[in-house]
Amino acid sequence: MVFKYWYNYRPEGVESRFELLVFDPRNEPFLPLTEFYQDCLGKISKSSALSYLKSLLPFFGWMELYSNYQGKRIQWDDHPQVIREAFETYLMDEMACKIRENNSFFLVNRTNKSPNTVNRFLSALKSFYKSLIQLKQYKYSNPLVNSQSILEEYTNQTTGARKGKLRMPTVAGTEDPIPHRRLTDSYFKLVNEEWRPEIIDDPHLPYRIYQAGKKVNWSLREVVIARMLFETGARASEVIKLTIGDYRTRKSFQEVNTFNKGSHGRRVKFLRFSKDTVKLLFRYINNERIILDSFNRNFEALPDNEPIFLTDSGTPHNYNAWYYHWNKAMNKCEIKLNPHKSRHWFVTTRVNEIYNTSKTKAEIEQRKSELIKYVRWSNSSTIEIYEHHFDEQKHRESHDRMLEHMKKNEKEYVEQNKRKRKGKSFLPSLETTKEFKIDDKIQEFLDGLE
Structure with missing residues (x-):
């Protein structure tokens, strides 16, 4: 037990x-x-x-x-x-x-x-x-x-500076102000709690989740919501509570308006998703959802204030009802994944794509700024944590290339000595007396090593 x-x-x-x-x-x-x-x-x-x-x-x-x-x-x-x-x-x-x-x-x-x-x-x-x-x-x-x-x-x-007396009012200017804190x-x-986003760079994560949903027979509703999470980087509630009007008010058929954390329901940002998800969304609205709607309305007949997603009983979908299906799929496939991690996966993937495809530093900065505005972080410095991850990753890649080159040189050295012992021709030794100029920045770095 x-x-x-x-x-x-x-x-x-x-x-x-x-x-x-x-x-x-x-x-x-x-x-x-x-x-x-x-x-x-x-x-x-x-x-x-x-x-x-x-x-x-x-x-x-x-x-x-x-x-x-x-x-x-x-x-x-x-x-x-x-x-x-x-x-x-x-x-x-x-x-x-x-x-x-x-x-x-x-x-x-x-x-x-x-x-x-x-x-x-x-x-x-x-x-x-x-x-x-x-x-x-x-x-x-x-x-x-x-x-x-x-x-x-x-x-x-x-307690004021004068013994046995209360503090003077701040406007008096006679005592040091107290730092404002609750x-x-x-x-x-x-004492050391600092929120840090998770770096999730598994490129196959969304498809693993979709397959998990398939094994527990997710309805089209769960499939669409899961795809939106990974494709938009939105929080689950920002997708689950979408209305028909949120979709209609955007010019692009691949976008919806939604609220943000702390916006108290005001639609202050938009989400963008794939054309395939758009097709699945309309298939859900005009087929699966129409059965649950009390008036059997399709997309064209639905008013703007109607929720896009409904529960099986025809009421507006909610996080708890949705999470039941998500958790069922995760347990079935023994995957430990909080749905909010789809947001971390989205940002990790986008930052990676920015660094891999941008041609100039100015382009990187511009696209980073666009991502920050899209994700709507309250603190724009959050992206620095993701950047740090990819700085480390680039170092790993460069380091691996160096190690491969070292391995190749080692093989050449061993082969050279074998040929020398056998009296055969061998690779020329490395020239060590040739002068070359060291870059000033590299020299500064070398001087600073302990």
Whole structure:
């Protein structure tokens, strides 16, 4: 038996206030996590709520199987100090983090073995106890909230230079200004968290995913969405929530308008995809979708505000319903791939193409600028990480050519010595006395070597 916590969505036709149920390793309903997910709905997006839940499931399984406090297994509703003991051990043993105590809180440092989900896990567990306290199911204070820390921070920011006096107003100009930053009440603070995109340069990745979908009988809807993800670099929600009007408002039949992260639904960017995907899209709208539409409307008859993609029950498609089919395909073919990685694959492929086909540095810079505007990064410096990857790749290629040349010279040298021993003619020795001028930049580099 696989010892883990898991969840399942509420079956159609079943009445329940829960959208999903979480089960423990004995396949019994586990209400604390079920209640937590339900409480998150309406406060954060469904995809974020599900992401939080998924990051907590391994921890609860570990806590039941491996946790230890004074010879006993730790329970989720134990005293905050006990929960923190379990949390600290889990971060070190299971997430390969380094923990350092700093006054009244702990600093969490990720290592190169730590997953990218540490920050999400910290936020999820803190949110879990916040929900259970509000639901009156946890009788203590939040184990992940350090009230002492925020009190000290507040005291430091309000105490003035004059002994026993409060700070003077900023406009007075008599005391150094305090750097503006949000007070944090987290007991565990991640101190080296820096988001870095993943470099995914497997050229066959999209086709592996399409084949995985074929094995689980993806409908045309899932095929079109998957193709759009890899061909456009969009986030899944930006594709799933497209409307008929998003397509009609573009001049090109290969493009759609869509929203961006933080645009609050405003259509601020466009996506471009292949002609083959356009054909599949129209085949879906006028065949598969028309059956699910309550009025059996084809593309021409649909109003602009109608969603392009529908669920099997005829309602607007959503991330959770779509992810079920994606995850089913990944599990079937034993592929570990978060759908967001299609976005990383797209950018990796585009940057590679820019460097391979551009003829001048000016052309590279122009095309990079175009990509940045298309992807709509909030920080344009993100592309530097991808560039760094290809700088390294170019070095590998050049280095391989050098090694091949060295191998060839080695063979020539061995062959030369064999012929010399046999008294036969041999390759002329290398001329070492010939003078040549070293480039100034190379000379500067040589001088700087230690």
